Amino acid sequence: MLCALLRKSGILRMTPVDSRSDAYTRWAVEEIEASIDLKRRTLETQLPVIVAIAQRIVDTFRRGNRVLLCGNGGSAADAQHIAAEFVSRFRRERRGLPAIALTTDTSILTAIGNDYGYERVFARQVEALGQPGDAVIGISTSGTSASVLAAMRTARDGGMTTIGLAGATGGLLIDHVEVCLCVPSHNTARIQEVHITVAHVVCEIVERALFSSV
Numbered sequence: 164m165l166c167a168l169l170r171k172s173g174i175l176r177m178t179p180v181d182s183r184s185d186a187y188t189r190w191a192v193e194e195i196e197a198s199i200d201l202k203r204r205t206l207e208t209q210l211p212v213i214v215a216i217a218q219r220i221v222d223t224f225r226r227g228n229r230v231l232l233c234g235n236g237g238s239a240a241d242a243q244h245i246a247a248e249f250v251s252r253f254r255r256e257r258r259g260l261p262a263i264a265l266t267t268d269t270s271i272l273t274a275i276g277n278d279y280g281y282e283r284v285f286a287r288q289v290e291a292l293g294q295p296g297d298a299v300i301g302i303s304t305s306g307t308s309a310s311v312l313a314a315m316r317t318a319r320d321g322g323m324t325t326i327g328l329a330g331a332t333g334g335l336l337i338d339h340v341e342v343c344l345c346v347p348s349h350n351t352a353r354i355q356e357v358h359i360t361v362a363h364v365v366c367e368i369v370e371r372a373l374f375s376s377v
């Protein structure tokens with residue numbers, strides 16, 4: 164009762180809110196600093212890999228081939244985000260570039276998942292849509308998602324360029340692809356943050372390489 168009265172009058176309100184917001188502030192600083200630190204360590208260790216990925220994507224579009232992308236959870240969102248940058252635009256006014264996220268069609272995903280098992284959801288689409296010379300980007304922070312690994316095997320067998328975005332030392336994904344970004348962390352969220360940063364870097368390189376004279 165006393166507490167309720169004090170809270171109503173505003174006397175009690177400040178104390179718990181303030182101490183909690185101190186903790187929130189500390190946690191926010193810790194998380195953002197960890198993200199910055201991981202980006203720096205990625206720059207220090209993965210620069211040649213980032214360049215190799217950009218080169219493969221540029222070559223794919225130059226040949227007139229397509230880029231297919233897949234991943235689960237947050238990495239499904241990344242696959243869609245990256246495909247949108249290519250099909251719509253990133254920073255330059257230019258023609259659309261052919262890219263397809265294999266994560267978007269619920270009828271296809273549920274049909275394959277239901278009839279063949281979840282592991283086949285991306286591989287079956289690579290089989291149906293992929294052509295030799297296309298590039299398939301598989302995104303898995305753990306590098307162990309069976310659906311992504313199966314897609315990369317189908318891509319490799321079909322004569323496609325295979326690119327992985329992973330964490331730590333690449334898990335199993337590194338053995339399924341030609342080139343694999345390994346973000347040096349085991350924290351899924353942190354790895355995803357670096358994946359999308361690297362993807363934006365690759366988009367910038369692709370637009371400059373294909374659509375500017377410098």
Ligand SMILES: O=C(CO)[C@@H](O)[C@H](O)[C@H](O)[C@H](O)COP(=O)(O)O
Nearest residue numbers: 235236237238303304305308351352
């Ligand atoms: O976004 C997050 C966590 O940040 C989750 O949705 C996460 O993507 C899911 O747990 C995925 O299933 C993780 O798969 P993977 O990255 O290990 O292949």
Ligand SMILES: [Zn+2]
Nearest residue numbers: 237351352355
């Ligand atoms: Zn996430």
